[in-house]
Amino acid sequence: xxxxxxxxxxxxxxxxxxxxxxxxxxxxxxxxxxxxxxxxxxxxxxxxxxxxxxxxxxxxxxxxxxxxxxxxxxxxxxxxxxxxxxxxxxxxxxxxxxxxxxxxxxxxxxxxxxxxxxxxxxxxxxxxxxxxxxxxxxxxxxxxxxxxxxxxxxxxxxxxxxxxxxxxxxxxxxxxxxxxxxxxxxxxxxxxxxxxxxxxxxxxxxxxxxxxxxxxxxxxxxxxxxxxxxxxxxxxxxxxxxxxxxxxxxxxxxxxxxxxxxxxxxxxxxxxxxxxxxxxxxxxxxxxxxxxxxxxxxxxxxxxxxxxxxxxxxxxxxxxxxxxxxxxxxxxxxxxxxxxxxxxxxxxxxxxxxxxxxxxxxxxxxxxxxxxxxxxxxxxxxxxxxxxxxxxxxxxxxxxxxxxxxxxxxxxxxxxxxxxxxxxxxxxxxxxxxxxxxxxxxxxxxxxxxxxxxxxxxxxxxxxxxxxxxxxxxxxxxxxxxxxxxxxxxxxxxxxxxxxxxxxxxxxxxxxxxxxxxxx
Amino acid sequence: xxxxxxxxxxxxxxxxxxxxxxxxxxxxxxxxxxxxxxxxxxxxxxxxxxxxxxxxxxxxxxxxxxxxxxxxxxxxxxxxxxxxxxxxx
Numbered sequence: 001x002x003x004x005x006x007x008x009x010x011x012x013x014x015x016x017x018x019x020x021x022x023x024x025x026x027x028x029x030x031x032x033x034x035x036x037x038x039x040x041x042x043x044x045x046x047x048x049x050x051x052x053x054x055x056x057x058x059x060x061x062x063x064x065x066x067x068x069x070x071x072x073x074x075x076x077x078x079x080x081x082x083x084x085x086x087x088x089x090x091x092x093x094x095x096x097x098x099x100x101x102x103x104x105x106x107x108x109x110x111x112x113x114x115x116x117x118x119x120x121x122x123x124x125x126x127x128x129x130x131x132x133x134x135x136x137x138x139x140x141x142x143x144x145x146x147x148x149x150x151x152x153x154x155x156x157x158x159x160x161x162x163x164x165x166x167x168x169x170x171x172x173x174x175x176x177x178x179x180x181x182x183x184x185x186x187x188x189x190x191x192x193x194x195x196x197x198x199x200x201x202x203x204x205x206x207x208x209x210x211x212x213x214x215x216x217x218x219x220x221x222x223x224x225x226x227x228x229x230x231x232x233x234x235x236x237x238x239x240x241x242x243x244x245x246x247x248x249x250x251x252x253x254x255x256x257x258x259x260x261x262x263x264x265x266x267x268x269x270x271x272x273x274x275x276x277x278x279x280x281x282x283x284x285x286x287x288x289x290x291x292x293x294x295x296x297x298x299x300x301x302x303x304x305x306x307x308x309x310x311x312x313x314x315x316x317x318x319x320x321x322x323x324x325x326x327x328x329x330x331x332x333x334x335x336x337x338x339x340x341x342x343x344x345x346x347x348x349x350x351x352x353x354x355x356x357x358x359x360x361x362x363x364x365x366x367x368x369x370x371x372x373x374x375x376x377x378x379x380x381x382x383x384x385x386x387x388x389x390x391x392x393x394x395x396x397x398x399x400x401x402x403x404x405x406x407x408x409x410x411x412x413x414x415x416x417x418x419x420x421x422x423x424x425x426x427x428x429x430x431x432x433x434x435x436x437x438x439x440x441x442x443x444x445x446x447x448x449x450x451x452x453x454x455x456x457x458x459x460x461x462x463x464x465x466x467x468x469x470x471x472x473x474x475x476x477x478x479x480x481x482x483x484x485x486x487x488x489x490x491x492x493x494x495x496x497x498x499x500x501x502x503x504x505x506x507x508x509x510x511x512x513x514x515x516x517x518x519x520x
Numbered sequence: 521x522x523x524x525x526x527x528x529x530x531x532x533x534x535x536x537x538x539x540x541x542x543x544x545x546x547x548x549x550x551x552x553x554x555x556x557x558x559x560x561x562x563x564x565x566x567x568x569x570x571x572x573x574x575x576x577x578x579x580x581x582x583x584x585x586x587x588x589x590x591x592x593x594x595x596x597x598x599x600x601x602x603x604x605x606x607x608x609x
Contacts, residue, residue, distance in 0.1 A: 233555055233587050236562045240586045262562070267582045422563070454563065476542045485561050 002155060002180045003187050004071035006222035008033065012149055014198060014224040020061045021248065022229050027061045027140075029224070032068075033147040035061070035140045039069030039124070042136040044152045046122040047099050049074040050159060053122075054098035056080045056089060056107040059208050059229040062138055064217060066102050066124070067162070067208075071180075074153030075100075076160040078175070079209040082107060083232065084484040086114060088173065092165050093117055096175055096373060102138060103127050157181030163373055164211055164311050167426045167487065169417070171433025175373035176311045183214065185366035186314040189337050190219040193318060194252075194279060194305075198224030201276070202252040203245060205230045205259060206423070211311045212254050212283060225252070235259070238267040242274070249276035254307075256284035256423025258454050261291040264298070265453065273298045283307040283315065284423035285455045286411060287331060293324035308333035308411065310397050311425070312382070314367035316340045317409055332408040333401070340365030342409060343394070344401055345384065354403070360415060361401045364394040419448035420455045424486045428458075431479070431487055435460055438478045440468030445498055445506045446489060449515045459515055460489035461498055470494060525550065525597035529576065533593045533600070536571045540564050550594040555587070565590060572596070578603040 001009070011019075011033035019032040027035075043053060053070045055077055057063035063079075070077040078096045080089050093101060094117065103111055103125035112129035123132035161180045168174040196202070202220040204227055206212035220227050228248045234240045242263060245253065260282060263269050280295075280302040287306065296304055309315040319334025336342045344352040344359030352359040362384045370393065371379030384394040400412040417428040431446040443463035448456035460479075464470050472492050479488045499507040534548050541559045554560050565585075573579055578600060580589075589599045 236565060237586050237590070239582050239584075243586075262566075266566070266585055453566070457563075473542050473544045477545060480543065480558060485559060486563075488559075490563070 001184065001188075002071075002157065003161065003183045003218040003222075004068055004155075006187065006218065007036075007068055008072075008149055010222050010224050011147060015146070017198065017224055018226045019221065020064060020227045020229065022061050023231075025061075029221075030146055031140065031143065032061065032065055033149075034145045035065035036068035036072060037147050037150075037152075038141050038145075039066055039136075039138075040072035040152045042122070042124065043070060043073035043075050043100065046134045046136075047073065047075055049153055051075045051099040051121070052078050052096045052163065053100040053102060054078045054080055054093045054096060055102045055208075056082055056111070057102060057104045057208070058082055058106065059204060059213075059231065060104065061229070062104060062140075063208055064227070064229075065140070066138070067217065071155070071161060072152050074155050074159065076162060078163045078165070080165075081207060081209045081484055083207075085481050086110060087482050088484065090114065090117070091172060092175070095172070096163055096165075100124065101130070101132070104138065155180055157184065164209060166311050167418075167424075167430045168378075169427045169429030169433070171430055171437060171482075173430075174375055174378065176369050177371060177373050178314070178369055182314060182367050182369060183218070185339065186214065187218045187222065189339070189367075190215050190315070191222060192338070194219070194281075196220060196223045196225055196252060196279075200225035200251045200279075201228060201249055202226070202254075203228045203230055203248070203250045205235060205241075205253065205255045210424075211314065212256070214314070215254055215281070216252075220252070238262040238265075242267040242269055245274050245277065246272075250274070251276050252279045252281075253277060254281040254283070257282050257287040257292070258285065258422040260295055261288070261453055264291045264294045269295075269298045273300070275301065277302045280304045281307055283309070284425075285420040288452060289325040289327060289329045289331070291452075292321075292331070293327075296321065296324040306331050306333060308409075309363070309367075310395075310399070312369045312395050313340075313363045313365075313397070314369075316363050316365065316367065317342065319408065330410060332404060333411045334408055336365075336409075337367075340367065341394075343384075344403060344409075345396070352403070355405050355407075356402060358400055358402050358412060361397045361399045361409070361411075362394050363397060368393055368395050419458075421448065421458060422454050422486050424484075426458065426487050431458065431460060431483065431489060434479055434482050435462055435475065435492070437482075438462075438470070438475060440465050440470045441475075442466075442468070443498060445508065445511060447508055447511045447515070449512055458487070458489040459511075460492035461511060462492060462494050463496065463498055464494060525594045526601040529601050530593060530597040532572065532575055533568075533596045536568055536575075537564075537593065540567050540571070548593060550597075551592050554590055554592060554596075568596070572600055576600050576603070 015030035100122035108127035120132040163175040165173040343362040428446040435444040442465040499510040
């Protein structure tokens with residue numbers, strides 16, 4: 001069953017049950033689905049099947065209704081980080097060839113200062129300054145409106161459900177295409193794996209342009225659970241987030257380790273825990289043993305699972321922790337989820353079956369994305385064909401792993417310039433390309449310095465062109481107008497030259513080892 | 521929070537914010553709403569707390585790390601002023 005079909009089935013079954021609680025307002029399943037149908041009607045009337053619908057929305061009931069409405073209409077949604085700079089948002093709208101743009105009031109005010117977007121067939125939201133062929137309201141229908149559960153368009157599992165943009169190596173983000181089959185495979189597994197039910201209260205902590213909320217929204221709604229979107233301000237303050245979890249008696253939480261580590265170190269979690277929490281899932285980066293052990297000690301009633309999978313594959317491995325880890329212990333990413341095959345591949349391209357040997361993690365299965373939007377060469381670069389000739393595309397993750405003696409997979413790190421910071425994936429090449437494009441810049445390097453709280457912190461190094469006058473504030477401002485905040489280096493050091501290896505490459509290890517000099 | 525913030529602590533708060541944000545376009549006044557200041561994310565928040573704890577010689581307990589405390593530079597200064605031990609005691 002496809003993800004929006006599961007939501008429709010649950011909405012029919014739980015019409016009067018709360019579906020989303022946000023800012024003190026409760027939306028029932030009937031109201032949420034009626035809102036989604038109202039939007040689906042608009043999309044189906046103005047757009048062709050498969051058209052992209054860009055969603056520039058805060059995490060909210062409107063965003064969830066727009067996601068479901070897009071799928072009902074047989075279109076593909078593209079969630080945009082509302083906190084990212086306009087240049088990046090505009091790039092995503094144009095790169096995805098979005099036929100429709102959905103804006104809330106905050107986004108509408110921002111887009112009203114922008115030049116028009118060519119060929120916009122539909123604008124949902126109030127933004128008179130932005131031209132579009134058709135316009136519609138984002139406002140919900142009247143409270144008494146009931147869903148009719150009609151089929152707007154038939155959808156195939158090979159059709160695209162959504163496109164998630166992630167950091168690329170060229171200074172421009174790349175769109176990962178997720179089909180209905182990919183999404184359905186993942187959600188079906190999640191429903192089998194985790195006993196989510198109609199009494200659950202699920203916090204949506206991660207931003208909607210991230211892949212984590214796919215589980216929150218679709219697995220949660222499929223089972224009649226109630227969703228609690230966490231707004232940006234609450235998410236920023238660990239104590240406020242803790243109060244939110246306690247106040248709403250959240251029972252299921254899926255978050256990145258950085259956010260959970262902040263709860264451990266910067267909130268009053270240890271005074272009374274979160275008694276309602278029974279299921280804690282984390283993914284996105286490696287969780288250090290010490291804060292994880294403290295977290296588990298504070299949450300004795302919660303089962304804890306480590307999930308692994310790049311955006312391109314959805315979640316593909318799972319590991320349930322049997323208890324708090326020992327000091328310094330590295331948590332395995334576990335075993336492959338049902339229907340998925342995991343390979344380790346050596347530098348020579350041969351499969352590694354023996355425990356203890358490092359290799360690149362390659363994934364094949366129904367949840368693996370067909371590739372990057374409009375980027376066939378990049379897609380081809382990430383494909384791997386086994387000698388056995390697997391029928392499904394296998395994706396080279398760029399992650400390094402090792403089979404342990406107990407048969408579980410251990411994540412070891414990356415083989416390229418991709419790093420994680422605060423749970424977000426960042427290609428250092430993306431930062432370097434952005435800095436390089438700044439007038440007056442001759443040479444650049446971006447590095448990631450290990451950090452116990454954020455996984456890594458980002459630093460930039462710039463060599464100015466002869467006679468160019470550039471300084472750190474100017475470079476920071478340049479980056480802030482082009483990159484999401486989490487990608488803007490914490491410090492950008494302007495140097496006369498960068499250290500070199502004997503082969504003439506930039507000596508990144510020297511930059512990392514001297515990072516303290518930059519930070520002080 | 522009410523009352524005038526300690527001018528010295530307020531100056532420290534604003535100086536720290538300028539150092540952390542490194543954005544010449546950001547105008548910081550005592551009543552500037554920090555929620556809308558570009559660059560004031562969780563990372564900047566934690567750096568601000570660390571700097572001020574170090575400079576003021578106090579620790580801000582977790583229950584005070586909430587949006588109300590960090591609404592403006594003035595509210596931040598008030599929170600740190602309350603935690604400071606008077607020099608004549």
